Ligand code: NAD
């Protein structure tokens with residue numbers, strides 16, 4: 001095996017998601033069992049001791065694929081030559097807050113990170129934003145990363161997609177692998193629209209297979225929209241292992257060809273598809289050929305779906321207005 005390592009920066013590496021994520025990247029779950037990796041772990045000074053402990057544990061795993069670990073509080077060093085930047089580090093919400101309430105606290109972090117990515121990262125860098133509110137934090141990073149094309153920036157709705165798939169599979173009494181084309185439209189927030197009309201179970205419309213529109217509208221949608229809050233209430237902390245799993249699934253979805261006929265949910269820079277404002281970071285149904293990502297443009301949105309999607313996009317437009325000084 002003499003492939004060059006893929007260098008991956010993870011911010012907030014000593015946090016809860018970081019702790020659930022790094023070991024999966026280093027074990028090969030993200031880029032495959034033949035692909036060496038190097039990790040650039042970025043933290044703020046108060047978390048440096050904890051980060052040193054995480055590095056000790058990575059060492060103690062003797063991962064065959066892990067070729068280098070950099071642990072730093074310096075963003076220039078942290079983003080140096082990275083092929084992937086996973087922007088996780090930021091404050092999570094507490095019970096009773098919406099993710100958008102974090103904009104004032106977390107938004108400004110992403111100007112500096114965007115600049116440091118533009119100045120230091122490898123020419124092929126791709127960025128996945130997880131720290132909330134992830135769509136608008138991604139918008140801020142994208143607009144501050146000089147020289148990095150907009151189509152390299154993504155924010156995560158894969159966790160929402162996975163949540164929605166499991167809810168539909170459990171309701172229909174089928175294996176989760178039977179659920180496909182599960183699109184989350186809009187914002188990673190309580191306005192997101194998990195589209196049960198275009199989702200499929202065993203290749204047929206999920207709405208028809210389940211045959212209970214009242215449940216889909218009044219239980220399924222709010223359950224997916226508020227699942228993050230339900231986990232905070234139950235666990236006393238926001239989702240971490242399932243979020244880390246969503247990050248692994250997101251990067252795999254972006255870097256491997258999508259199965260025939262299927263789609264995955266990803267927030268990316270709108271090109272105006274489905275009549276949305278260009279430049280906003282919006283979750284769409286996407287496909288990948290392993291390198292290039294395309295928005296799937298021919299999904300029919302009925303009146304109900306259109307109204308739900310529009311409301312979520314409207315929220316993103318308002319978030320953009322709130323951070324206009326940072327972009
Ligand atoms: P956490 O508090 O356990 O860890 C966050 C880490 O980030 C801490 O170690 C902190 O020191 C570090 N950090 C803070 N500011 C930083 C900066 N400027 N640079 C580098 N590191 C910094 O939180 P967590 O549970 O790991 O969650 C992290 C973020 O991910 C939160 O904003 C949370 O809301 C979000 N999240 C998003 C999704 C999603 O689906 N998009 C899912 C779960 C969590």
Ligand code: LMR
Nearest residue numbers: 093099132228229238239
């Ligand atoms: C989630 O969806 O679990 C995360 O975005 C954390 C949160 O604040 O809900």
